[in-house]
Amino acid sequence: MTKKVRSVRPDTSFKETALALIQNRLSGVPVVDRQGRLVGIVSESDLLPREALDDDLLASAQAFFEGTFDWDSLFKNRKAVALTAGELMTTPVQTATPHTLLRQVAKRLSESGLRVLPVVDHGKVVGMVTRHDVLKVYCASDADTLCNVKDALEHRGYVPPRHCIDASVHEGIVTLGGTTIDPEGLRRALALVRAMDGVVAIRNLVRVDSSAG
């Protein structure tokens, strides 16, 4: 999450809104009212339609001149002619709270096609979380991931003492080997490891030895 939040008002001009995105390298900026309440979000995709106006349509400036230019019917997207943040913004806004799990943030971003979610706490925007923030989990080194995996397997009691599960990590892929007598314990261990930050996949080579039970 980025805590430095740049926001605009509904009456902020198109250009100032565009500059807020471009100069701060943001993919979205929240729109807040005078009380600081979130009312919408303007993202790059809200600004693009204006630049995408077709040359043929531009050529029909004659109609504009004659006062017969029917913007609404000509452009599917009214945002192409918006002049303020309030006209550009997407609403209602998908949001997260400071307590939303990273996985849920990823799900909301993925399903909505959005690149950024405002993080709202008690009605105020306290941060922004982006796709980039979510994917940063893959920056963990294999060595760090292995440490976390081993720590989880050995110290958190997910694998009973009599089990012997070993782990290695390469390119974020965790390979689990060894033997267990407890399929249920292994299931929990797999779920735990899979949910860890930076784990790309699990290769499960653990052998279930029922005879040892």
Added chain:
Amino acid sequence: MTKKVRSVRPDTSFKETALALIQNRLSGVPVVDRQGRLVGIVSESDLLPREALDDDLLASAQAFFEGTFDWDSLFKNRKAVALTAGELMTTPVQTATPHTLLRQVAKRLSESGLRVLPVVDHGKVVGMVTRHDVLKVYCASDADTLCNVKDALEHRGYVPPRHCIDASVHEGIVTLGGTTIDPEGLRRALALVRAMDGVVAIRNLVRVDSSAG
């Protein structure tokens, strides 16, 4: 357009592909074959599904353990289980050439929902153009835009000498005033100004004086 192109191969691992995006702050990385030909593109949205895997699905690691885990039917998006750039990538790839007009780039980005287009010249990827690049046109100052508008009106012959059209610019909005005897010349002037970088909108207050003709 960014000329420094970072690319990956179809067999580049998930993690290395993710790192290429994250560490270079890219929204998309082209996938090229051994001959350097573009075969696909991996963007942030291709990586998100894995992080968005539902906790309920994770809990079903039991099925994974039993070898009965039906990934394809369980996940709408197979990308959630992809292990290489070749499995993650989106194909066919929308592209631009070095000669594609900015407006056409904007249109392709807007309609496709993509954030980045590879720029291809003679089969090779020579650059990447992003939404950000397109929106940079709005960074032009009002003074610079006014200079360009006046230059165009006065020196490029779009407005015949006997016309008197003046211009002002505020927040990227160009206001044209004055008088003309030639609606067609005005139409061309409007189209010209509308197509200029950094122009948010045109307010046309030009009066057509047919009596002067």
